[in-house]
Every structure is written in structure tokens, then in C-alpha cells.
Amino acid sequence: MTVNADISTPSATWRDLPAAQQPEYPDQEALRAVTADLASYPPLVFAGECDQLRARLGAVARGEAFLLQGGDCAEAFDQVSADQIRAKLKTLLQMSAVLTYAAAVPVVKVGRIAGQYSKPRSKPTERRDGVELPSYRGDSVNSPEFTVEARTPDPERLRRMYHSSAATLNLVRGFTTGGYADLRQVHAWNQDFVRNSASGQRYDALAREIDSALSFMKACGADPAEFHSVEFYASHEALLLDYEAALTRVDSRTGRLYDVSGHMVWIGERTRQLDGAHIEFAAQVRNPVGVKLGPTTSAEEALTLIDRLDPEREPGRLTFITRMGADRIRDRLPELVEKVTASGAQVVWVCDPMHGNTFEAASGYKTRRFDDVLDEVKGFFEVHKALGTHPGGIHVELTGDDVTECVGGGDEIFVDDLHQRYETACDPRLNRSQSLDLAFLVAEMYRAQ
Numbered sequence: 163m164t165v166n167a168d169i170s171t172p173s174a175t176w177r178d179l180p181a182a183q184q185p186e187y188p189d190q191e192a193l194r195a196v197t198a199d200l201a202s203y204p205p206l207v208f209a210g211e212c213d214q215l216r217a218r219l220g221a222v223a224r225g226e227a228f229l230l231q232g233g234d235c236a237e238a239f240d241q242v243s244a245d246q247i248r249a250k251l252k253t254l255l256q257m258s259a260v261l262t263y264a265a266a267v268p269v270v271k272v273g274r275i276a277g278q279y280s281k282p283r284s285k286p287t288e289r290r291d292g293v294e295l296p297s298y299r300g301d302s303v304n305s306p307e308f309t310v311e312a313r314t315p316d317p318e319r320l321r322r323m324y325h326s327s328a329a330t331l332n333l334v335r336g337f338t339t340g341g342y343a344d345l346r347q348v349h350a351w352n353q354d355f356v357r358n359s360a361s362g363q364r365y366d367a368l369a370r371e372i373d374s375a376l377s378f379m380k381a382c383g384a385d386p387a388e389f390h391s392v393e394f395y396a397s398h399e400a401l402l403l404d405y406e407a408a409l410t411r412v413d414s415r416t417g418r419l420y421d422v423s424g425h426m427v428w429i430g431e432r433t434r435q436l437d438g439a440h441i442e443f444a445a446q447v448r449n450p451v452g453v454k455l456g457p458t459t460s461a462e463e464a465l466t467l468i469d470r471l472d473p474e475r476e477p478g479r480l481t482f483i484t485r486m487g488a489d490r491i492r493d494r495l496p497e498l499v500e501k502v503t504a505s506g507a508q509v510v511w512v513c514d515p516m517h518g519n520t521f522e523a524a525s526g527y528k529t530r531r532f533d534d535v536l537d538e539v540k541g542f543f544e545v546h547k548a549l550g551t552h553p554g555g556i557h558v559e560l561t562g563d564d565v566t567e568c569v570g571g572g573d574e575i576f577v578d579d580l581h582q583r584y585e586t587a588c589d590p591r592l593n594r595s596q597s598l599d600l601a602f603l604v605a606e607m608y609r610a611q
């Protein structure tokens with residue numbers, strides 16, 4: 163049971179600090195009314211579930227499991243449909259089956275889902291044909307159309323974010339515990355895909371092996387409950403502090419604060435200032451938290467983040483999601499890992515191979531090369547191997563749809579193909595085939611490790 167946190171209590175110390183990347187709402191009274199309503203709504207997740215994820219991530223920190231975290235760059239309100247949610251889940255389940263079976267490691271599955279509606283932007287405004295308007299900041303803030311009305315931040319969108327997250331989470335819970343995620347469905351997840359895709363065919367061969375292994379185990383009398391449902395957790399960037407605070411509640415079991423908008427929340431590269439509101443907010447809640455670390459992060463900053471966010475040095479509490487870029491990871495990561503390890507902290511190290519590898523194609527589309535994504539993951543594994551530390555997982559932007567947003571991959575997408583199905587609301591995502599390719603390659607790297 164959780165009860166509302168009084169957001170004017172000392173736990174709201176973040177309110178006195180500068181908060182980067184917040185929308186400028188023209189109607190503050192409307193914002194207050196919406197957040198007051200949100201504070202009265204039921205939690206989207208339970209504190210006990212957050213504790214369970216923290217324990218699972220503790221196993222990752224100790225080198226006993228691998229984290230697969232993935233989903234849309236930005237979820238969109240008009241894509242809260244059964245088909246879209248199932249496609250994302252199916253892709254993550256397939257990737258997880260590949261990693262579990264081919265790398266023989268337990269996989270902790272966390273979606274960028276049911277709350278990933280807010281985007282930090284490089285520039286506060288966008289200019290087109292001499293007209294300047296606020297940038298699109300995700301469906302929780304405004305709308306992508308280039309009109310004054312669409313781009314004006316509207317606090318009512320926070321309410322839609324809550325309801326969209328609730329609907330998504332409800333379906334995800336149904337899929338993951340109601341039979342769809344049963345390992346015996348390992349073929350079914352691939353049915354619409356296998357015929358015309360190299361990665362689909364490779365997956366099908368693996369699914370056949372899994373099937374035989376399951377039949378063998380069943381014949382031996384082993385058919386554990388773990389094979390019939392999966393533990394799946396929801397995560398998003400805790401960007402809009404008004405929303406996150408309205409969903410922060412006191413856990414009646416422990417008296418501690420939990421952000422019940424998602425199981426895990428992370429603080430982005432653009433909002434992780436040590437003296438800023440986001441880190442202060444994350445320090446107050448008991449959820450497992452992540453922090454993105456870009457290529458300019460110093461070892462001192464990483465150590466201070468540990469002191470702030472994981473003072474009890476609890477494995478699973480803090481995940482560092484590095485996003486250095488393929489050309490910098492081998493230079494930048496070793497010092498961070500070495501100094502953090504020397505400090506005695508046991509954080510989860512995760513590689514986001516997407517955000518340091520974005521570029522604009524001549525056609526104007528933002529894109530990423532599959533080879534750069536792969537190279538960053540390779541660099542991540544190399545660094546951890548050299549230091550004897552655990553490459554804890556990957557964090558990827560992906561979709562279950564056959565979009566053409568990133569170039570390369572086994573079923574190669576060329577720069578000239580980008581226009582065919584470029585559907586992301588913000589950054590380019592791996593499509594289903596590229597996601598599976600990545601899972602197979604990561605599994606190979608993990609085994610070699």
C-alpha cells in the first residue's frame with residue numbers, strides 16, 4: 163500500500179533546485195489542478211515490485227544476470243494499441259529468448275514503456291521557414307505538428323500520459339502473465355516474421371532448439387512456473403518532475419518514498435547536473451534508478467553520483483547507462499569503470515549504443531548506423547573484459563515494427579530507404595530484424611566473455 167507523499171514536505175527538496183528541460187506552461191493554475199488530480203490517482207506500479215526489480219538488478223550488479231532494457235525513443239498517445247504494444251513486447255521477448263538461450267544467462271527484462279512520453283531536446287525551439295516555435299518535447303508536453311497551438315505545452319497531457327501508461331501497463335501485465343509469454347510460444351512470437359527475414363530464420367532455428375529442450379525437461383518431470391510467464395518491468399526517463407512528484411507516494415510498509423509511475427526511472431544525460439533538481443528527486447525515491455553517462459562524464463562526477471544516489475552501496479539501486487559513441491567508448495569508459503570499482507560501489511553497467519551514434523543523413527533524417535551500434539557494444543564488452551568487470555546489459559531504442567529509421571543490419575536498410583517507413587516521434591529506432599540481429603551478436607559477445 164502506498165499513500166500520497168505530501169509534496170511540500172522536506173522530501174520535495176528538489177523544488178528549490180534548478181530543473182533543466184521543463185516545459186514552460188502558460189497556465190500554471192491548470193498545471194496545479196492536473197497534478198493535484200494525479201496525486202489522487204492510484205499508483206501505476208507497486209513499491210514491492212520496485213523492490214523486486216532492485217533485487218534482480220542486484221544480481222546483474224554481481225555479474226549473475228544481464229539487463230535487457232528497450233523500447234521506443236518516445237511513446238505516442240495514438241500508438242497505445244494492442245498491436246503496437248504486442249509487437250514491442252514480442253521483440254523484447256524474442257531478444258530475451260536469444261540472450262537467455264544462446265548466452266545462457268538469466269535476463270532481466272525492462273521496457274522503455276508505459277511512461278516514456280517525455281523528451282529532452284538539444285534546442286528549446288525549432289525554426290521552419292522563418293517561424294520559430296517551441297520544440298516538440300514528447301506527447302506528455304505538446305504535439306509534433308508545427309503550429310502554435312500544437313507546440314504550446316498543455317498540462318492536460320500529463321493526465322493522458324497517466325492514462326496511456328495505465329492502459330499500456332495493463333496490457334503488458336496481461337501478455338506477460340496470461341499465457342502469451344509462455345516459453346512454449348517461442349515460435350508463435352516469430353510467426354509473422356520468419357519467412358522473409360534472415361534474422362527471423364535464425365531465430366526460428368533457435369526456437370526449435372528451445373522447444374526440444376523444453377520437451378526434454380517436461381519428459382523428465384520439470385515444468386517450472388517460470389516457463390509460463392515472465393517478469394517484465396516498466397521504465398522511463400524521469401524528466402517531468404511535476405508528473406513524477408505527483409506520482410510519488412509513501413510506502414506504508416517502510417515509510418520510504420517510491421515513484422509509482424514506473425518500476426525503474428532514469429535521469430538523462432541532459433538533466434543529471436549534480437546540483438540540479440533531477441538528481442535530488444532521484445535521491446529521494448527508493449526505486450532502482452539509472453543515470454545516463456555521456457562521453458564528457460568525469461570519474462569524480464560518477465563517484466559523486468554514487469554518493470548521492472546509492473549512499474548505502476546497495477547492488478541494484480544504481481544503474482549507470484553509458485552512451486559514449488562508438489568512437490569514444492574505448493577511451494572514455496575504462497577510467498569510469500576503474501575508479502567506480504576501486505571505490506567499492508557495485509553499480510550495474512549498461513551500454514546504450516544509440517544516443518552517442520546519431521547523425522543526420524543528407525536527406526535530413528536523423529539516423530544511426532547498425533555497425534556503430536554494434537561497435538559501441540563491442541567496445542563496452544572489451545573494456546569490461548580488460549578490467550575483469552561485468553558488462554551488465556544493453557539499453558536500446560527499438561520497435562516491433564518494420565520501420566526504416568536506422569541504416570544497416572542483416573536485412574540491410576540503406577540511407578536511401580529511410581523515407582519508406584520513418585515513423586519515430588523523435589530518435590531513430592532499431593526495427594525488429596535489427597533488434598534480433600543485435601541480440602544474436604550480443605549473445606555471442608557474452609559467451610566469448
Ligand SMILES: O=C[C@H](O)[C@H](O)COP(=O)(O)O
Binds near residue numbers: 284
Ligand atoms: O532521445 C534523446 C533526445 O531526446 C534526443 O536525442 C534529442 O534530440 P534533438 O537533438 O533532436 O533535440
Ligand SMILES: C=C(OP(=O)(O)O)C(=O)O
Binds near residue numbers: 235282429454485
Ligand atoms: C534522451 C535520452 O537519452 P540521453 O539522456 O542519453 O540523451 C533517451 O534515452 O531517451
